[in-house]
Amino acid sequence: MTEGNSADRILARIRELELPLIAFLRDIIAVPSLSGQEETVVRRVARQMREVGFDEVLIDSLGNVLGRIGDGPRVIAFDAHLDTVDVTDRSQWDCDPFTGKLEDGKVFGRGSVDQKAGMAGMVYAGAVMKELDLLDGFQVWMVGSVMEEDCDGLCWHHILTEKTLAPELVVSTEPTGLRINRGQRGRMEIRVRVKGRSCHGSMPHLGDNAIYRINPAVRAIEDLNDRLQDDPFLGKGTCTVTWIGSKGPSLCAVPDEAEFHIDRRLTTGETRESALAEVETALADAGVAAEVFTLRYEEKAWTGLVYPMDKYYPTWVLDEGHPALAAAGRAFTRVTGRVPEISRWTFSTNGVAIMGLHQVPCFGFGPGQEDVAHTANEFVPVEDVLAACAFYSALPGELGGQ
Numbered sequence: 001m002t003e004g005n006s007a008d009r010i011l012a013r014i015r016e017l018e019l020p021l022i023a024f025l026r027d028i029i030a031v032p033s034l035s036g037q038e039e040t041v042v043r044r045v046a047r048q049m050r051e052v053g054f055d056e057v058l059i060d061s062l063g064n065v066l067g068r069i070g071d072g073p074r075v076i077a078f079d080a081h082l083d084t085v086d087v088t089d090r091s092q093w094d095c096d097p098f099t100g101k102l103e104d105g106k107v108f109g110r111g112s113v114d115q116k117a118g119m120a121g122m123v124y125a126g127a128v129m130k131e132l133d134l135l136d137g138f139q140v141w142m143v144g145s146v147m148e149e150d151c152d153g154l155c156w157h158h159i160l161t162e163k164t165l166a167p168e169l170v171v172s173t174e175p176t177g178l179r180i181n182r183g184q185r186g187r188m189e190i191r192v193r194v195k196g197r198s199c200h201g202s203m204p205h206l207g208d209n210a211i212y213r214i215n216p217a218v219r220a221i222e223d224l225n226d227r228l229q230d231d232p233f234l235g236k237g238t239c240t241v242t243w244i245g246s247k248g249p250s251l252c253a254v255p256d257e258a259e260f261h262i263d264r265r266l267t268t269g270e271t272r273e274s275a276l277a278e279v280e281t282a283l284a285d286a287g288v289a290a291e292v293f294t295l296r297y298e299e300k301a302w303t304g305l306v307y308p309m310d311k312y313y314p315t316w317v318l319d320e321g322h323p324a325l326a327a328a329g330r331a332f333t334r335v336t337g338r339v340p341e342i343s344r345w346t347f348s349t350n351g352v353a354i355m356g357l358h359q360v361p362c363f364g365f366g367p368g369q370e371d372v373a374h375t376a377n378e379f380v381p382v383e384d385v386l387a388a389c390a391f392y393s394a395l396p397g398e399l400g401g402q
Helices: 003-016 018-029 039-051 112-131 154-163 209-226 272-286 324-335 351-357 382-399
Strands: 057-061 065-069 074-081 102-103 106-108 136-147 169-172 180-184 187-194 238-245 259-268 291-294 344-345 362-364 377-380
Touching: 003 018, 003 112, 003 324, 003 382, 018 039, 018 102, 018 382, 039 057, 039 065, 039 074, 039 112, 039 136, 065 112, 065 187, 074 112, 074 382, 106 112, 106 180, 106 382, 112 136, 112 377, 112 382, 136 154, 136 382, 154 351, 169 382, 180 324, 180 351, 187 272, 187 351, 209 238, 209 259, 209 272, 259 272, 272 291, 291 377, 324 362, 324 382, 351 362, 377 382
Parallel strands: 074 136, 074 169, 169 362, 180 344
Antiparallel strands: 057 065, 065 136, 102 106, 106 377, 180 362, 187 259, 187 291, 238 259
8 A cells, every 4th residue: 555545545534534523522522521520521432432443442540541443562652631621701702612612614612622622533543543454563542531631641640650551652632733742841830838927917016927928939939930941942941920828817817827839830951859949049049938849639530549649740852853753744744745843832741741750752743722722712623633633543654664
Protein backbone atom coordinates (compact mmCIF):
# COMPACT_ATOMS: atom_id res chain seq x y z
CA MET A 1 0.00 0.00 0.00
CA THR A 2 1.52 3.37 -1.00
CA GLU A 3 1.67 6.32 1.37
CA GLY A 4 -0.63 8.36 -0.84
CA ASN A 5 -3.24 5.64 -1.07
CA SER A 6 -3.05 5.03 2.69
CA ALA A 7 -3.59 8.73 3.44
CA ASP A 8 -6.44 8.92 0.94
CA ARG A 9 -8.14 5.93 2.57
CA ILE A 10 -7.74 7.44 6.04
CA LEU A 11 -9.18 10.79 5.00
CA ALA A 12 -12.05 9.24 3.07
CA ARG A 13 -13.04 6.97 5.96
CA ILE A 14 -12.89 9.77 8.52
CA ARG A 15 -15.08 11.93 6.31
CA GLU A 16 -17.58 9.04 6.22
CA LEU A 17 -17.46 8.88 10.02
CA GLU A 18 -17.88 12.63 10.55
CA LEU A 19 -21.52 12.50 11.67
CA PRO A 20 -21.13 9.81 14.37
CA LEU A 21 -17.80 11.27 15.50
CA ILE A 22 -19.24 14.75 16.03
CA ALA A 23 -22.42 13.32 17.57
CA PHE A 24 -20.24 11.47 20.10
CA LEU A 25 -18.31 14.67 20.86
CA ARG A 26 -21.57 16.53 21.47
CA ASP A 27 -22.77 13.71 23.72
CA ILE A 28 -19.76 13.85 26.01
CA ILE A 29 -19.80 17.65 26.14
CA ALA A 30 -23.39 17.36 27.40
CA VAL A 31 -22.15 15.39 30.43
CA PRO A 32 -20.78 17.68 33.19
CA SER A 33 -17.54 16.16 34.46
CA LEU A 34 -15.70 18.16 37.11
CA SER A 35 -12.57 16.64 38.61
CA GLY A 36 -13.53 13.72 40.82
CA GLN A 37 -16.99 13.55 39.23
CA GLU A 38 -16.18 11.92 35.89
CA GLU A 39 -17.91 8.55 36.28
CA THR A 40 -20.78 9.20 33.84
CA VAL A 41 -18.56 10.50 31.03
CA VAL A 42 -15.97 7.75 31.64
CA ARG A 43 -18.64 5.09 31.23
CA ARG A 44 -20.00 6.85 28.13
CA VAL A 45 -16.53 6.79 26.54
CA ALA A 46 -16.06 3.14 27.48
CA ARG A 47 -19.34 2.28 25.79
CA GLN A 48 -18.34 4.10 22.61
CA MET A 49 -14.98 2.33 22.52
CA ARG A 50 -16.76 -1.01 22.63
CA GLU A 51 -19.30 0.02 20.00
CA VAL A 52 -16.61 1.00 17.46
CA GLY A 53 -14.71 -2.25 17.94
CA PHE A 54 -11.92 -1.74 20.47
CA ASP A 55 -10.26 -5.03 21.44
CA GLU A 56 -10.22 -4.29 25.18
CA VAL A 57 -11.71 -1.62 27.42
CA LEU A 58 -10.97 -1.24 31.12
CA ILE A 59 -11.39 1.29 33.92
CA ASP A 60 -8.54 1.45 36.43
CA SER A 61 -8.74 2.04 40.18
CA LEU A 62 -8.38 5.84 39.82
CA GLY A 63 -11.20 5.95 37.26
CA ASN A 64 -9.26 6.39 34.01
CA VAL A 65 -10.79 4.60 31.00
CA LEU A 66 -8.29 2.76 28.79
CA GLY A 67 -9.14 1.22 25.43
CA ARG A 68 -6.82 -0.99 23.37
CA ILE A 69 -6.64 -1.60 19.64
CA GLY A 70 -4.22 -4.24 18.35
CA ASP A 71 -1.90 -6.64 20.10
CA GLY A 72 1.53 -5.91 18.62
CA PRO A 73 4.68 -5.90 20.75
CA ARG A 74 5.17 -2.12 20.61
CA VAL A 75 2.96 -0.02 22.90
CA ILE A 76 1.97 3.60 22.34
CA ALA A 77 -0.78 5.62 23.99
CA PHE A 78 -2.88 8.69 23.32
CA ASP A 79 -4.28 10.77 26.19
CA ALA A 80 -7.27 13.09 26.67
CA HIS A 81 -8.43 14.19 30.09
CA LEU A 82 -12.18 13.96 30.56
CA ASP A 83 -12.62 16.38 33.46
CA THR A 84 -13.34 20.05 32.88
CA VAL A 85 -13.34 23.28 34.82
CA ASP A 86 -16.69 24.55 36.10
CA VAL A 87 -19.07 27.09 34.59
CA THR A 88 -19.42 29.87 37.16
CA ASP A 89 -21.50 32.45 35.24
CA ARG A 90 -23.81 31.05 32.58
CA SER A 91 -24.89 34.57 31.61
CA GLN A 92 -21.54 34.95 29.82
CA TRP A 93 -22.42 32.08 27.47
CA ASP A 94 -24.42 32.52 24.26
CA CYS A 95 -25.61 28.91 24.52
CA ASP A 96 -26.12 26.23 27.14
CA PRO A 97 -22.55 25.08 27.94
CA PHE A 98 -23.75 21.48 28.28
CA THR A 99 -25.56 20.87 25.00
CA GLY A 100 -22.65 20.53 22.59
CA LYS A 101 -24.14 23.12 20.24
CA LEU A 102 -23.11 22.67 16.58
CA GLU A 103 -23.13 25.89 14.55
CA ASP A 104 -21.07 27.36 11.70
CA GLY A 105 -18.69 24.42 11.63
CA LYS A 106 -17.91 24.65 15.35
CA VAL A 107 -18.95 22.64 18.41
CA PHE A 108 -19.53 24.81 21.50
CA GLY A 109 -19.61 23.84 25.15
CA ARG A 110 -17.63 23.38 28.33
CA GLY A 111 -14.83 20.93 27.62
CA SER A 112 -15.23 21.11 23.84
CA VAL A 113 -11.62 22.13 23.25
CA ASP A 114 -10.30 21.26 26.72
CA GLN A 115 -10.36 18.41 26.09
CA LYS A 116 -13.22 16.26 24.87
CA ALA A 117 -12.57 16.93 21.18
CA GLY A 118 -9.26 15.10 21.57
CA MET A 119 -11.09 12.16 23.13
CA ALA A 120 -13.63 11.94 20.32
CA GLY A 121 -10.90 12.07 17.70
CA MET A 122 -8.93 9.36 19.51
CA VAL A 123 -11.86 6.94 19.76
CA TYR A 124 -12.65 7.17 16.06
CA ALA A 125 -8.96 7.03 15.14
CA GLY A 126 -8.85 3.71 16.98
CA ALA A 127 -11.73 2.46 14.85
CA VAL A 128 -9.99 3.62 11.66
CA MET A 129 -6.66 2.08 12.66
CA LYS A 130 -8.32 -1.28 13.15
CA GLU A 131 -10.57 -1.17 10.11
CA LEU A 132 -7.82 -0.07 7.68
CA ASP A 133 -5.11 -2.28 9.23
CA LEU A 134 -2.87 0.65 10.25
CA LEU A 135 -1.43 -0.75 13.49
CA ASP A 136 1.83 -2.06 11.97
CA GLY A 137 2.99 -4.15 14.95
CA PHE A 138 1.61 -1.85 17.63
CA GLN A 139 -0.94 -2.05 20.36
CA VAL A 140 -2.44 1.39 20.79
CA TRP A 141 -4.11 2.51 24.03
CA MET A 142 -6.57 5.39 24.04
CA VAL A 143 -6.75 6.85 27.56
CA GLY A 144 -9.55 9.03 28.88
CA SER A 145 -7.92 10.35 32.03
CA VAL A 146 -9.36 11.97 35.14
CA MET A 147 -8.59 14.76 37.62
CA GLU A 148 -6.17 16.64 35.34
CA GLU A 149 -7.77 20.03 35.98
CA ASP A 150 -7.26 19.63 39.73
CA CYS A 151 -3.86 17.93 39.65
CA ASP A 152 -1.96 17.83 36.34
CA GLY A 153 -0.46 14.43 35.66
CA LEU A 154 -1.93 12.59 38.67
CA CYS A 155 -3.79 10.25 36.31
CA TRP A 156 -0.63 9.28 34.41
CA HIS A 157 1.48 9.20 37.56
CA HIS A 158 -0.96 6.51 38.73
CA ILE A 159 -0.94 4.64 35.38
CA LEU A 160 2.87 4.56 35.17
CA THR A 161 3.60 4.00 38.86
CA GLU A 162 1.10 1.14 39.09
CA LYS A 163 2.40 -0.25 35.75
CA THR A 164 -1.04 -0.31 34.16
CA LEU A 165 0.73 0.60 30.91
CA ALA A 166 4.38 0.82 29.85
CA PRO A 167 4.25 2.77 26.57
CA GLU A 168 7.28 3.78 24.51
CA LEU A 169 5.47 7.02 23.57
CA VAL A 170 2.43 9.01 24.71
CA VAL A 171 0.65 11.58 22.55
CA SER A 172 -1.30 14.25 24.43
CA THR A 173 -4.34 15.51 22.53
CA GLU A 174 -4.62 18.80 24.43
CA PRO A 175 -5.37 21.67 22.00
CA THR A 176 -2.37 22.73 19.92
CA GLY A 177 -4.03 24.44 16.95
CA LEU A 178 -2.87 21.40 14.91
CA ARG A 179 0.74 22.16 15.71
CA ILE A 180 3.07 19.50 17.09
CA ASN A 181 4.01 20.55 20.62
CA ARG A 182 7.15 19.07 22.12
CA GLY A 183 7.19 20.59 25.59
CA GLN A 184 5.86 22.97 28.17
CA ARG A 185 6.88 24.91 31.23
CA GLY A 186 6.37 23.08 34.49
CA ARG A 187 4.54 24.50 37.43
CA MET A 188 4.15 24.20 41.17
CA GLU A 189 1.79 25.46 43.84
CA ILE A 190 3.62 27.24 46.66
CA ARG A 191 2.10 28.41 49.93
CA VAL A 192 3.61 31.14 52.14
CA ARG A 193 2.39 31.27 55.75
CA VAL A 194 3.12 34.10 58.19
CA LYS A 195 2.38 34.08 61.94
CA GLY A 196 1.25 37.07 63.98
CA ARG A 197 -0.30 37.62 67.40
CA SER A 198 -4.01 38.06 67.97
CA CYS A 199 -5.78 40.58 70.20
CA HIS A 200 -9.16 42.28 70.35
CA GLY A 201 -9.92 44.37 67.27
CA SER A 202 -10.63 47.39 69.44
CA MET A 203 -7.03 47.39 70.67
CA PRO A 204 -4.94 46.46 67.58
CA HIS A 205 -1.77 47.95 69.06
CA LEU A 206 -1.65 45.00 71.48
CA GLY A 207 -1.33 42.45 68.69
CA ASP A 208 0.77 41.74 65.60
CA ASN A 209 -1.51 41.68 62.55
CA ALA A 210 -0.45 38.81 60.29
CA ILE A 211 -2.16 40.41 57.27
CA TYR A 212 0.02 43.50 57.63
CA ARG A 213 3.07 41.27 57.93
CA ILE A 214 2.45 39.61 54.57
CA ASN A 215 2.20 42.93 52.70
CA PRO A 216 5.96 43.19 52.03
CA ALA A 217 6.02 39.46 51.24
CA VAL A 218 3.45 39.89 48.46
CA ARG A 219 5.44 42.77 47.00
CA ALA A 220 8.60 40.67 47.17
CA ILE A 221 6.95 37.98 45.03
CA GLU A 222 5.81 40.58 42.52
CA ASP A 223 9.40 41.82 42.23
CA LEU A 224 10.77 38.25 42.03
CA ASN A 225 8.70 37.60 38.91
CA ASP A 226 10.70 40.23 37.02
CA ARG A 227 14.00 38.49 37.84
CA LEU A 228 13.12 34.95 36.78
CA GLN A 229 15.02 33.37 33.92
CA ASP A 230 13.88 33.07 30.33
CA ASP A 231 14.21 30.32 27.75
CA PRO A 232 14.11 30.90 23.98
CA PHE A 233 11.80 27.92 23.38
CA LEU A 234 9.61 27.50 26.46
CA GLY A 235 9.49 31.14 27.52
CA LYS A 236 10.00 32.88 30.85
CA GLY A 237 9.53 31.44 34.32
CA THR A 238 6.81 33.31 36.19
CA CYS A 239 5.31 33.62 39.65
CA THR A 240 2.17 35.41 40.75
CA VAL A 241 0.09 35.59 43.92
CA THR A 242 -3.38 34.12 43.22
CA TRP A 243 -5.00 33.90 46.69
CA ILE A 244 -4.70 35.46 50.14
CA GLY A 245 -6.34 34.25 53.36
CA SER A 246 -6.12 34.77 57.11
CA LYS A 247 -7.12 33.16 60.39
CA GLY A 248 -8.08 34.68 63.71
CA PRO A 249 -10.45 34.11 66.63
CA SER A 250 -13.20 36.23 65.02
CA LEU A 251 -13.81 39.15 62.69
CA CYS A 252 -13.48 41.34 65.78
CA ALA A 253 -9.93 40.16 66.40
CA VAL A 254 -6.54 40.84 64.87
CA PRO A 255 -5.62 37.76 62.76
CA ASP A 256 -2.75 35.67 64.09
CA GLU A 257 -2.04 33.87 60.80
CA ALA A 258 -2.07 34.88 57.13
CA GLU A 259 -1.01 33.05 54.01
CA PHE A 260 -0.97 33.40 50.27
CA HIS A 261 -0.74 31.12 47.26
CA ILE A 262 1.85 31.42 44.50
CA ASP A 263 1.28 30.05 41.01
CA ARG A 264 4.83 29.34 39.83
CA ARG A 265 5.59 28.44 36.21
CA LEU A 266 8.98 26.77 35.72
CA THR A 267 11.07 27.15 32.59
CA THR A 268 14.11 25.13 31.53
CA GLY A 269 16.57 24.57 34.37
CA GLU A 270 14.18 25.54 37.17
CA THR A 271 13.29 22.93 39.79
CA ARG A 272 11.19 22.62 42.92
CA GLU A 273 14.29 23.23 45.07
CA SER A 274 15.43 26.28 43.13
CA ALA A 275 11.93 27.80 43.10
CA LEU A 276 11.43 27.38 46.85
CA ALA A 277 14.90 28.79 47.54
CA GLU A 278 14.15 31.88 45.43
CA VAL A 279 10.95 32.56 47.39
CA GLU A 280 12.69 32.04 50.73
CA THR A 281 15.49 34.42 49.73
CA ALA A 282 13.06 37.06 48.46
CA LEU A 283 11.11 36.95 51.73
CA ALA A 284 14.26 37.09 53.84
CA ASP A 285 15.48 40.12 51.87
CA ALA A 286 12.11 41.76 52.56
CA GLY A 287 12.49 41.07 56.27
CA VAL A 288 9.59 38.58 56.43
CA ALA A 289 9.83 35.41 58.50
CA ALA A 290 7.55 32.83 56.88
CA GLU A 291 6.96 29.14 56.27
CA VAL A 292 7.29 28.24 52.56
CA PHE A 293 6.06 24.88 51.28
CA THR A 294 4.62 22.95 48.33
CA LEU A 295 0.98 21.91 48.54
CA ARG A 296 -0.06 18.24 48.35
CA TYR A 297 -3.11 16.90 46.53
CA GLU A 298 -5.13 14.33 48.47
CA GLU A 299 -8.62 14.49 46.97
CA LYS A 300 -10.83 11.48 46.32
CA ALA A 301 -11.32 10.14 42.78
CA TRP A 302 -14.80 9.15 41.60
CA THR A 303 -13.87 5.55 42.41
CA GLY A 304 -13.16 6.52 46.04
CA LEU A 305 -9.38 6.15 45.68
CA VAL A 306 -7.07 8.79 47.20
CA TYR A 307 -3.69 8.81 45.45
CA PRO A 308 -1.61 11.61 47.03
CA MET A 309 0.75 13.70 44.92
CA ASP A 310 2.82 16.81 45.58
CA LYS A 311 1.68 19.76 43.51
CA TYR A 312 5.00 19.96 41.70
CA TYR A 313 4.77 19.39 37.97
CA PRO A 314 8.18 19.35 36.26
CA THR A 315 9.16 21.10 33.05
CA TRP A 316 9.63 18.75 30.09
CA VAL A 317 10.90 19.06 26.53
CA LEU A 318 11.20 16.32 23.91
CA ASP A 319 14.45 16.72 21.97
CA GLU A 320 13.83 18.18 18.52
CA GLY A 321 15.82 15.30 17.00
CA HIS A 322 13.71 12.56 18.64
CA PRO A 323 12.53 9.97 16.08
CA ALA A 324 8.94 10.23 17.33
CA LEU A 325 8.86 13.88 16.25
CA ALA A 326 10.14 12.93 12.80
CA ALA A 327 7.41 10.28 12.55
CA ALA A 328 4.82 12.83 13.70
CA GLY A 329 5.98 15.25 11.02
CA ARG A 330 5.63 12.58 8.33
CA ALA A 331 2.16 11.60 9.57
CA PHE A 332 1.06 15.23 9.54
CA THR A 333 2.34 15.80 6.02
CA ARG A 334 0.70 12.58 4.78
CA VAL A 335 -2.77 13.61 5.87
CA THR A 336 -2.58 17.39 5.32
CA GLY A 337 -0.02 17.89 2.53
CA ARG A 338 1.66 20.56 4.67
CA VAL A 339 4.84 20.91 6.68
CA PRO A 340 4.00 20.90 10.42
CA GLU A 341 4.75 23.72 12.83
CA ILE A 342 6.66 22.62 15.92
CA SER A 343 5.76 24.54 19.08
CA ARG A 344 5.06 24.27 22.83
CA TRP A 345 2.16 24.83 25.19
CA THR A 346 1.81 27.88 27.42
CA PHE A 347 -0.39 26.00 29.88
CA SER A 348 0.26 22.69 31.65
CA THR A 349 -0.68 19.15 30.57
CA ASN A 350 -0.38 15.54 31.72
CA GLY A 351 3.06 15.58 30.13
CA VAL A 352 4.36 16.80 33.50
CA ALA A 353 3.98 13.24 34.77
CA ILE A 354 4.40 11.29 31.53
CA MET A 355 7.76 12.83 30.65
CA GLY A 356 8.45 15.24 33.51
CA LEU A 357 8.27 12.65 36.30
CA HIS A 358 8.54 9.32 34.44
CA GLN A 359 10.70 10.18 31.41
CA VAL A 360 8.36 8.53 28.90
CA PRO A 361 8.73 10.39 25.56
CA CYS A 362 5.72 12.61 24.90
CA PHE A 363 4.51 15.18 22.38
CA GLY A 364 1.20 16.85 21.75
CA PHE A 365 -1.20 17.29 18.85
CA GLY A 366 -4.77 18.37 19.34
CA PRO A 367 -7.74 20.14 17.77
CA GLY A 368 -8.64 23.72 18.62
CA GLN A 369 -6.72 26.60 20.14
CA GLU A 370 -5.14 26.64 23.59
CA ASP A 371 -6.35 30.16 24.40
CA VAL A 372 -10.02 29.11 24.06
CA ALA A 373 -9.72 26.71 27.01
CA HIS A 374 -11.59 27.71 30.20
CA THR A 375 -13.38 30.59 28.45
CA ALA A 376 -17.07 31.32 28.03
CA ASN A 377 -18.33 30.12 24.62
CA GLU A 378 -15.51 27.60 24.45
CA PHE A 379 -15.51 25.85 21.05
CA VAL A 380 -13.62 23.58 18.70
CA PRO A 381 -13.75 23.62 14.87
CA VAL A 382 -15.17 20.44 13.35
CA GLU A 383 -12.43 20.41 10.68
CA ASP A 384 -9.76 20.44 13.42
CA VAL A 385 -11.33 17.37 15.02
CA LEU A 386 -11.32 15.50 11.71
CA ALA A 387 -7.73 16.53 10.96
CA ALA A 388 -6.58 15.39 14.39
CA CYS A 389 -8.37 12.06 13.94
CA ALA A 390 -6.57 11.57 10.62
CA PHE A 391 -3.19 12.38 12.19
CA TYR A 392 -3.73 9.92 15.04
CA SER A 393 -4.76 7.23 12.55
CA ALA A 394 -1.63 7.72 10.43
CA LEU A 395 0.91 7.88 13.28
CA PRO A 396 1.48 4.15 14.03
CA GLY A 397 2.41 3.47 10.42
CA GLU A 398 5.02 6.23 10.49
CA LEU A 399 6.39 5.13 13.85
CA GLY A 400 6.73 1.63 12.44
CA GLY A 401 8.44 2.84 9.28
CA GLN A 402 5.57 1.79 7.01
